[in-house]
Amino acid sequence: MLHERHSIKAALFDDIYAAHDLSLCVPRYKIPDAERDPRHAYRIVMDELILDGNSRQNLATFCSTWVEPEVLDIMAHCLDKNMIDRDEYPQTAEIESRCVHMLADLWNSPHADNTMGCSTTGSSEAAMLAGMALKARWRANTAAAGKSGGKPNLVTGPVQVCWHKFCGYWDVELREVPMEAGRYTLSAAEAVRRCDEGTIGVVATLGTTFTGQYEPIQEVSAALDLLQAEKGLDVPLHVDAASGGFVAPFLEPDLQWDFRLPRVKSINASGHKFGLAPLGVGWVIWRDKDDLPAELIFDVNYLGGNMPTFALNFSRPGGQVVAQYYNFLRLGRQGYRKVQQACQRVAEYLAEKIDEMGHFELIHRGPGGIPTVCWKLNEGQDHGFNLFDFADRLRTRGWIVPAYTLPPNCERVAVQRIVVRHGVSRSLADALLADMRQAIEYMNKHPSAGPGVDEAVGGFKHT
Numbered sequence: 237m238l239h240e241r242h243s244i245k246a247a248l249f250d251d252i253y254a255a256h257d258l259s260l261c262v263p264r265y266k267i268p269d270a271e272r273d274p275r276h277a278y279r280i281v282m283d284e285l286i287l288d289g290n291s292r293q294n295l296a297t298f299c300s301t302w303v304e305p306e307v308l309d310i311m312a313h314c315l316d317k318n319m320i321d322r323d324e325y326p327q328t329a330e331i332e333s334r335c336v337h338m339l340a341d342l343w344n345s346p347h348a349d350n351t352m353g354c355s356t357t358g359s360s361e362a363a364m365l366a367g368m369a370l371k372a373r374w375r376a377n378t379a380a381a382g383k384s385g386g387k388p389n390l391v392t393g394p395v396q397v398c399w400h401k402f403c404g405y406w407d408v409e410l411r412e413v414p415m416e417a418g419r420y421t422l423s424a425a426e427a428v429r430r431c432d433e434g435t436i437g438v439v440a441t442l443g444t445t446f447t448g449q450y451e452p453i454q455e456v457s458a459a460l461d462l463l464q465a466e467k468g469l470d471v472p473l474h475v476d477a478a479s480g481g482f483v484a485p486f487l488e489p490d491l492q493w494d495f496r497l498p499r500v501k502s503i504n505a506s507g508h509k510f511g512l513a514p515l516g517v518g519w520v521i522w523r524d525k526d527d528l529p530a531e532l533i534f535d536v537n538y539l540g541g542n543m544p545t546f547a548l549n550f551s552r553p554g555g556q557v558v559a560q561y562y563n564f565l566r567l568g569r570q571g572y573r574k575v576q577q578a579c580q581r582v583a584e585y586l587a588e589k590i591d592e593m594g595h596f597e598l599i600h601r602g603p604g605g606i607p608t609v610c611w612k613l614n615e616g617q618d619h620g621f622n623l624f625d626f627a628d629r630l631r632t633r634g635w636i637v638p639a640y641t642l643p644p645n646c647e648r649v650a651v652q653r654i655v656v657r658h659g660v661s662r663s664l665a666d667a668l669l670a671d672m673r674q675a676i677e678y679m680n681k682h683p684s685a686g687p688g689v690d691e692a693v694g695g696f697k698h699t
């Protein structure tokens with residue numbers, strides 16, 4: 237008995253890494269039979285995560301990798317708040333509604349008080365909802381006109397994968413305008429050429445994932461107005477403003493891309509990108525009640541309350557929405573402008589310095605789009621490396637600067653991109669530039685065959 241007490245006491249004082257259960261392999265694909273000390277389980281999990289990339293050096297992602305300490309506190313506080321339980325958490329529901337109105341106002345909705353909209357888990361869910369609304373409205377209109385309509389189609393520029401998913405999941409034909417050498421965005425003429433009676437809408441992107449450039453939304457809108465005047469086709473325009481929806485209003489307030497254009501019927505944006513909220517929140521806003529067909533809204537009678545909802549999920553965390561509201565109050569328009577301005581300046585600085593390295597042709601330098609820098613290798617010059625080698629070299633210093641090939645018809649063009657988001661400071665940029673110069677020097681000294689474009693494709697996702 238006494239002996240046992242001693243051994244229990246000894247185990248309690250064990251250093252975590254000297255503990256018996258850390259000397260054994262933990263099962264990876266089966267839930268273990270026995271329980272274990274929470275401190276031990278915690279260390280095992282946290283140590284595993286060391287092997288992940290360092291998110292602050294991940295210059296591939298558009299998503300928040302730094303938040304103020306207050307946001308961490310809000311997230312912990314809201315751990316138990318379920319966004320769907322509006323009756324139990326009426327203030328969280330109220331905060332969501334305020335954010336919807338704030339965004340409708342930010343995007344110049346003519347009736348911001350009556351705008352329809354909701355939070356989502358990100359722009360991907362927002363795109364599904366917006367696409368479903370376009371499809372339902374189109375179906376109702378064609379039925380009312382006594383037509384069958386055939387298979388519906390969606391006309392887009394080179395879009396983020398969520399629109400490919402929307403079309404695949406909801407049986408809509410995707411008519412994606414291909415890129416051409418030197419044109420990496422949608423063009424108004426190419427969009428209109430693909431519209432017919434089956435077109436449920438046109439999607440234009442404010443800040444494409446491939447280069448960060450804004451698509452010419454005002455031109456697309458005008459071309460669709462002309463199409464209606466000439467052929468009677470009334471094609472709605474949706475703006476995928478995943479990143480740009482939180483950049484353009486602050487840096488280019490005169491750019492006409494939003495509800496100021498009557499043809500723009502809905503807009504989505506990612507709160508967790510330049511909206512500066514933590515991961516897990518997006519937004520979709522409809523111009524008018526009529527743009528969101530009523531049959532898509534479910535009135536759920538649940539736990540004593542009636543909740544109108546339009547969402548793919550049921551239960552979902554509330555903290556991200558509350559943190560978004562905190563950001564709106566904390567920063568105001570002035571604060572957002574300062575943050576995005578700081579990002580844009582670092583982007584311009586990086587573009588200038590990367591240009592000076594003598595190997596690269598800059599495709600996007602920040603202004604005219606979101607704060608990203610995108611480049612390709614100069615043509616007709618022997619570099620002794622390709623962009624995939626370059627990305628690999630930078631990875632040895634922890635930097636994630638993805639190289640990838642463009643979609644059709646520019647599959648032969650490899651580019652590299654940096655997203656300058658909140659927290660990519662001037663001094664971090666200088667550290668990266670020093671490592672870039674060193675990487676080039678190294679590759680010049682040790683020229684390698686390196687992986688070709690074709691083998692190296694697909695290693696990075698556009699997130």
Ligand SMILES: *Cc1c(COP(=O)(O)O)cnc(C)c1O
Pocket residue numbers: 298357358359360361396398441443444445476477478479506518698699
């Ligand atoms: C990131 C992105 C998406 C997907 O958004 P999530 O918030 O990651 O779901 C869609 N469209 C564009 C243009 C994007 O940049």
